[in-house]
Amino acid sequence: MSRPDLIDRLARAQAGRARQSLLRKLRTIEQVDGARIVIDGKPLLNFASNDYLGLAQHPALTESLVRAAGQWGVGAGAAHLLGGHRDEHAELERKLAHWTGRESALLFSTGYMANLGAIQALLGAGDVCVQDKLNHASLLDAAHLSGVELVRYVHADGASAKRQLAARAGTPALLATDGVFSMDGDVAPLAELAALCKTQHATLMVDDAHGLGVLGDEGAGSVNEAHLTGSQVPVLMGTLGKALGVAGAFVAGSAALIDGLVQFARPHIYSTALPPALAAAASAAIDIARFEDWRRDKLRRLVAHFRHGARERGITLLESRTPIQPVMIGVSNVALVAMQSLEAQGFFVPAIRPPTVAQGKARLRVVLSARHEEADVEQLLNALARAIGHARTER
Numbered sequence: 001m002s003r004p005d006l007i008d009r010l011a012r013a014q015a016g017r018a019r020q021s022l023l024r025k026l027r028t029i030e031q032v033d034g035a036r037i038v039i040d041g042k043p044l045l046n047f048a049s050n051d052y053l054g055l056a057q058h059p060a061l062t063e064s065l066v067r068a069a070g071q072w073g074v075g076a077g078a079a080h081l082l083g084g085h086r087d088e089h090a091e092l093e094r095k096l097a098h099w100t101g102r103e104s105a106l107l108f109s110t111g112y113m114a115n116l117g118a119i120q121a122l123l124g125a126g127d128v129c130v131q132d133k134l135n136h137a138s139l140l141d142a143a144h145l146s147g148v149e150l151v152r153y154v155h156a157d158g159a160s161a162k163r164q165l166a167a168r169a170g171t172p173a174l175l176a177t178d179g180v181f182s183m184d185g186d187v188a189p190l191a192e193l194a195a196l197c198k199t200q201h202a203t204l205m206v207d208d209a210h211g212l213g214v215l216g217d218e219g220a221g222s223v224n225e226a227h228l229t230g231s232q233v234p235v236l237m238g239t240l241g242k243a244l245g246v247a248g249a250f251v252a253g254s255a256a257l258i259d260g261l262v263q264f265a266r267p268h269i270y271s272t273a274l275p276p277a278l279a280a281a282a283s284a285a286i287d288i289a290r291f292e293d294w295r296r297d298k299l300r301r302l303v304a305h306f307r308h309g310a311r312e313r314g315i316t317l318l319e320s321r322t323p324i325q326p327v328m329i330g331v332s333n334v335a336l337v338a339m340q341s342l343e344a345q346g347f348f349v350p351a352i353r354p355p356t357v358a359q360g361k362a363r364l365r366v367v368l369s370a371r372h373e374e375a376d377v378e379q380l381l382n383a384l385a386r387a388i389g390h391a392r393t394e395r
């Protein structure tokens with residue numbers, strides 16, 4: 001009996017992607033200085049980082065990290081339940097709970113794992129997970145890996161979500177949505193979804209990876225901005241690797257939720273704890289993110305400038321008021337050529353293509369940050385207009 005060689009099969013799939021201009025390429029960044037980076041020896045202005053508030057290189061974070069590493073060393077050495085949990089983790093969990101207005105919070109090493117841990121702990125065989133079509137891959141994967149029924153509703157469409165829930169009346173249900181959609185930048189209709197979950201007796205989970213630090217009072221996120229309480233959004237997930245500039249993630253909610261996750265969330269139980277020095281850096285980041293409102297004010301100004309300038313130049317943007325400002329292109333290889341043209345002009349803006357986004361929806365994902373200046377945005381707009389014109393004529 002013969003079997004296919006799995007590595008050959010993978011290579012053939014890769015060749016197929018290359019033929020469709022869909023190959024992903026790993027780039028190594030050689031230097032970072034705020035929004036300025038160097039790739040292949042070439043200085044570029046970076047419009048790709050999710051470091052929205054500009055904290056990843058903040059000296060207060062580095063100092064906290066170095067101080068904690070001096071005390072504890074680098075690795076936590078064990079999972080949280082087996083001796084990996086330190087003061088820095090406990091303090092960070094308290095701060096996250098307080099910031100998001102929840103009773104308690106639990107750390108995970110990544111956002112991918114936090115989503116997996118929460119969904120797999122809350123749902124089991126026979127249950128249903130109802131998700132927005134454009135949710136982040138980690139939420140979709142979490143439902144698949146938990147072995148539950150995954151049903152999707154039309155993007156940001158409460159009526160479609162309602163139809164999906166109503167068709168499964170009586171089945172235990174979790175409705176999960178991104179707070180801010182990672183590839184489109186728009187904000188979920190959270191108040192509508194919360195009202196729907198109440199009438200349908202479903203539990204609402206919000207992944208606020210891109211809202212935390214950016215939206216809401218003191219940057220407490222999209223759920224805070226929508227004035228939703230812990231009983232309306234019982235499961236709130238956030239990441240530490242985007243606006244907070246560190247790495248890791250958490251789930252916040254009632255003490256009952258967090259106690260349950262400690263017992264049943266496998267990625268928390270069976271994985272080495274985040275290094276305590278990273279937890280210390282994240283605590284320092286929260287203090288800055290909460291109280292330095294000027295960073296959010298600056299972001300809002302940059303977003304307004306970018307959108308106004310794009311309109312003036314006939315550049316098509318998606319409807320977004322967050323720092324994620326996708327430039328719609330459509331065809332994958334046009335997006336790729338536009339990205340290359342931007343790079344030749346000194347700008348790093350990744351082309352996002354299928355399968356990350358749907359066929360025909362390739363785009364340039366522009367991300368603004370408090371590290372940018374108005375002049376940077378103006379230069380980007382001019383370069384974008386040239387790059388798009390060039391990519392369309394090349395085609």
Ligand SMILES: Cc1ncc(COP(=O)(O)O)c(C=O)c1O
Binds near residue numbers: 109112182210240241
């Ligand atoms: C909406 C959303 N959820 C979850 C994640 C995963 O977070 P992490 O990078 O910490 O795994 C990301 C991005 O990485 C994201 O954009």
